[in-house]
Structures are given as structure tokens and as C-alpha cells.
Amino acid sequence: MNARVRLGIAGFDHPHVLRFAPMLAADPRVELAWIAEDGANRAAATTMAERLSVPLLAEPATDVDAAYLAVRPGRHLAVVRRLAPAGVHLLVDKPIALTAEDGQAIVEEAARSGVRLMVPFNPRGQVGPRLVRERIERGELGEIRLVHVVKVGKVPLTIPGIDASWLTDPAEAGFGGFGDIGMHAMDALRWLIGTGARRVYARIHRGARPELSVDSIGTATIEWVGGAVSTLTAGWANPDGYPSFLDARFEVVGTLGAARVDHPYQEIRVADMSRSERLAAARTDAAWSLDAFIDSVRFDRPPPISGEDGLRALELMLACYQSASTGEPVELA
Incomplete structure (x- = not known):
């Protein structure tokens, strides 16, 4: 496809849309057709x-080459079934669905319709995790034995410009803070370790923000095929007055070396003898995801993050919640 990709934005519920919409409108490869x-x-x-000088629709139309789905995840399958048979390629925000059955149906619908399907997981587009992944691929760290991830942020009720209160409604979001923020890390763990998970044990609770009707934070231990072990702590742990909205840390230990990413957003701090200042962090993840999806459509090639990747991350997260509910490990393989 040499022409610009005609793209629509289906829904305005996912907070990522606040960054994605202006970036898509400004991309010379894209003709932003509508927001629904x-x-x-x-x-x-x-x-x-x-602001972007595009029409506002009540429902997504099929007159586009591709669509970014920012509807609530419980609506993903219905929108996919509307757009995919019309040949519309799909960028479906996380989680791909609320249930494994719906996630599988989305993957199958995209395959049956012959359209590209991608889920934009942030760590894959961040400089630090990508550099670590390159070293793993070159064998510099040896066999991976331990990956430790901490990914915590504020409750999304504080996001300006959008009503994200549905993220605290278990019927709409499916998860609480652990699932919301931890879903990105689930994919990152699979991506860094390179094998499937075989056992999960998790503790997930409302301790950090007990006033919410969903969990706020959790920790999971995951054993992987091949012997690696990972731990993930994620959720809405940062108080409203915390200086940054989101913090993340990755530690990878192998038989030949180790790597650590203290802040994936390349935070810059400067100081003199009397004060310090935090400069705007550089976020590369959104641009990377949009670049990858747009080029997958333009050049008819598989995106670097597939619908299957989104489904596997969802299945891992569901297993964590099952373990937390029963108090027992969940066997996966």
C-alpha cells in the first residue's frame, strides 16, 4: 500500500487515546478519517x-483501512466483528478482551478476515527494555534465570481530559490496578524470557487503595518453561501527590550477566547547589507502537506484537487472579 493509511479511532475510553489520536493525526502516512x-x-x-478537524461518529464505520480500538475491552469483540470482515486492520488496546474465550474469538476473527491484529504493549517500544532484549538475543546474559519487574502508577481517576472511572468498575475493566498496569509487564516477561509460563502464584489485594471496589496492587511469581523465574509487582501504588504518574523497573539475571532498567522513560534530572529539576521524560513507546502498526498495514507484514501475544498476556493475568482467589498456584503447562 503506497497511499496513506485511512484510519479511524473506535471509542474514546482507553487513556492511551489521548496520546494516540494527535500522533495519528500528525503522521504523514495516515489519514485520520474519524473518531467514533x-x-x-x-x-x-x-x-x-x-481539535484534529475530523468527524465525530456515533459508531465506527467500515470505510477505512485500519482502526485503533479505544473502546472498553468488553466491547472489543463486537467492534472486531463489525470491522474485520470489511477488511479493516486492527490495533486493539490492552487487554485484548476480558475473557480468554473472547480473546481467542478476536484472534480467530482477524485470521479469518485476513487482517492484521496488534496489541500495543508499552515496554516493547521503550529504549531500556529493547536494549536488554537485544543483549539477551546476542547471548550476552547467557540463559535467563530471573526477571524482576516493578510497574506502579497512580489511580487512573486522576487522568485529565478523559473519564477513566470505568477502570475501577470490575464489570467494565475485568481487573483492578494489578491487571491494568501489570498487563504490559506480562507481555514484557514473555518477550524477555522467550518461553511459555508453566506455573503462577499471586497475591492481589486492595491494600494500597481500600476505598476502591477493585484491587489496587499485587505481586505474582511465575515459573517458566526452561527454568526461569520471574516476579511482578504492579498496580496503583503511587499516591495522588507522587511526582510521577508511572514508575517501572526491570531487572534481568542470566548465567553470564545481568541488566537493570531503572526508568524506561529516560527520565532526566538536573541540579545545581540549591535545587533540582525533573525534565520531561522521553516516551518512545507510543510512537514505536504506531509506527509498527502503520507499517504492518502499509507493507502487508505481520506486526511485531500479535493478537496471540495479547491473548497469552491475558491468559497469564487471568491465571494470576485465579491464584489470588484460591490461594493456590495455577499450573499452566
Whole structure:
């Protein structure tokens, strides 16, 4: 495809849309055709559509080459079934679905319709984790034995410009803080370790923000085929007054070496004798995800993160919640 990719934005619920929409509108490879929203965020979608000079629709149309799905995850399957048979390629935000059955149905619908399907997981596009992955691929760290990830942020109720309260509704979000923020890390663990998980044990609770109706934080231990072990702590642990919205750390230990990423967003701090200042962090993940998806459509090639990757991350997260519910490990393989 040599022409620009004609792309629509289906929904305005996922907070990623606040970054993705302006970036898509500014991309010379893309013709942003419309934004479709008829729910709680219609006012926010109207403001964005007017800002970007694109039409606002009530429902996604099939007159596009591709679509970014920012609807609530429980609606993903219905929108995929509307768009995929019309040949619309799909960038479906995480989680791919609320259940493994719906996730599998989305993967199958995309395959049956012959369209590209990608899930934008942030760590794959961040400089630090990508450098670690390159060293793993070159064998510099040897066989991976331990990966430790901490990924914590603020409750999404504080995000300006969008009503993200649905993320604290278990019927709409499916998960709480551990699932919301930890889903990115689940994919990163699979990507870094390179094998499937075989056993999961997790503790997930509301301790950090007990006033919420969903969990706020959790920790999981995952054993992997081949012998690696990982730990993941994730959730809404940062208080509203915390200086940054999101913090993350990755540690990888192998038989020949180790690597650590203290802040994937390349945070820069400067100081003199009397004060310090935090400069704006450089975020490469959104641009990387959009570049990868757009080029997969333009050049008819598989995206670097597949629908299957999104499904596997969902299955791991569901196993964590099952373990936390029963208090027992969950066997996967």
C-alpha cells in the first residue's frame, strides 16, 4: 500500500487515546478519517475531533483501512466483528478482551478476515527494555534465570481530559490496578524470557487503595518453561501527590550477566547547589507502537506484537487472579 493509511479511532475510553489520536493525526502516512464515540467520553471525543478537524461518529464505520480500538475491552469483540470482515486492520488496546474465550474469538476473527491484529504493549517500544532484549538475543546474559519487574502508577481517576472511572468498575475493566498496569509487564516477561509460563502464584489485594471496589496492587511469581523465574509487582501504588504518574523497573539475571532498567522513560534530572529539576521524560513507546502498526498495514507484514501475544498476556493475568482467589498456584503447562 503506497497511499496513506485511512484510519479511524473506535471509542474514546482507553487513556492511551489521548496520546494516540494527535500522533495519528500528525503522521504523514495516515489519514485520520474519524473518531467514533457515543458513551461517557463523547464530550472529550468531541473536543479532540474538533481539535484534529475530523468527524465525530456515533459508531465506527467500515470505510477505512485500519482502526485503533479505544473502546472498553468488553466491547472489543463486537467492534472486531463489525470491522474485520470489511477488511479493516486492527490495533486493539490492552487487554485484548476480558475473557480468554473472547480473546481467542478476536484472534480467530482477524485470521479469518485476513487482517492484521496488534496489541500495543508499552515496554516493547521503550529504549531500556529493547536494549536488554537485544543483549539477551546476542547471548550476552547467557540463559535467563530471573526477571524482576516493578510497574506502579497512580489511580487512573486522576487522568485529565478523559473519564477513566470505568477502570475501577470490575464489570467494565475485568481487573483492578494489578491487571491494568501489570498487563504490559506480562507481555514484557514473555518477550524477555522467550518461553511459555508453566506455573503462577499471586497475591492481589486492595491494600494500597481500600476505598476502591477493585484491587489496587499485587505481586505474582511465575515459573517458566526452561527454568526461569520471574516476579511482578504492579498496580496503583503511587499516591495522588507522587511526582510521577508511572514508575517501572526491570531487572534481568542470566548465567553470564545481568541488566537493570531503572526508568524506561529516560527520565532526566538536573541540579545545581540549591535545587533540582525533573525534565520531561522521553516516551518512545507510543510512537514505536504506531509506527509498527502503520507499517504492518502499509507493507502487508505481520506486526511485531500479535493478537496471540495479547491473548497469552491475558491468559497469564487471568491465571494470576485465579491464584489470588484460591490461594493456590495455577499450573499452566
